[in-house]
Amino acid sequence: MMQNEVLRKEQEFHDQWASIIDVAGIRVADYFEACTAPENRFILKQLGDIRGKYLLDLGCGAGENSVYFATQGARCVASDYSPGMVDIALQLADKHQVQIEGRVINAMAIDVPDNTFDIVYASNLLHHIPDPTVTIREMHRVLKPGGKVCFWDPLKHNPVINVYRRIATAVRTEDETPLDIEIVNFVRSQFSDTCYDTFWIATLWIFLRFYLIEKINPNDERYWKKIIFEHHRLAPTYSRLEKLDGLLKQLPGLKRMAWNLSVVATK
DSSP: OHHHHHHHHHHHHHHHHHTTOOGGGOOTTHHHHSTTOHHHHHHHHHHOOOTTOEEEEETOTTSHHHHHHHHTTOEEEEEESOHHHHHHHHHHHHHTTOOOEEEEOOTTSOOSOTTOEEEEEEESOGGGSSOHHHHHHHHHHHEEEEEEEEEEEEBSOOHHHHHHHHHOGGGSOTTOOOBOTTHHHHHHHHSSEEEEEEEOSGGGHHHHIIIIISOOOTTTSOHHHHHHHTHHHHHHHHHHHHHHHHHHTTSTTTGGGSSEEEEEEEO
16 A cells, blocks of 8 residues: 555656646757766667667656657657656657657556567666565566666765755655665676666766755756756766766775666666
């Protein structure tokens, strides 16, 4: 019952968000190709050529991911627990003149036969799930042998981003829970091969700049959307700090201090 209540609240939150999304303002390619999208750039490098691949975008949100993958030649199912978000994804596909299928799906019980998809992709989904391991098992189940699961989500360990989370209550759901980096070990236990990386340590200075210098209220603007939308402006600062992140991640224990985790695993 508790899980159902959490999912209901998540659905309502994202339906409300979907009702105010401006489809015309979504720049799809930026979510994968911008300098400030290192999570998806990592995933794309691992996936390689996706032409003709059957791809499930689990927790599709506004559909940026499904539409991008469709432009790269994949056959995409855009799925979300929020019917409003699925509708937005289909509108975005129409705008970009690509075909995707839209489905309302519970990520904890994916209504799809075993061994269906070549790729299962999820961005910013698992931290909305009461038990992420259930969804990871479901992703494994619906994946064909040799297929790839790829996801990225926030981690819970960095104190700077945790302060942001306590402030930005209006743009987050109360039940979402950032992941422990130990989730990587669970993925390894389920899949034949797993690779991962983490992103945003020194680069989190950009969030501090938004708040301390530019005085942007994190309840008025979603910082994680702003970094994509304004990537050209942020590129010089981000690029310098990304080099520093590369060094920091070599130090014991610091990789876990990143904001986000990306994982690609092969069944």
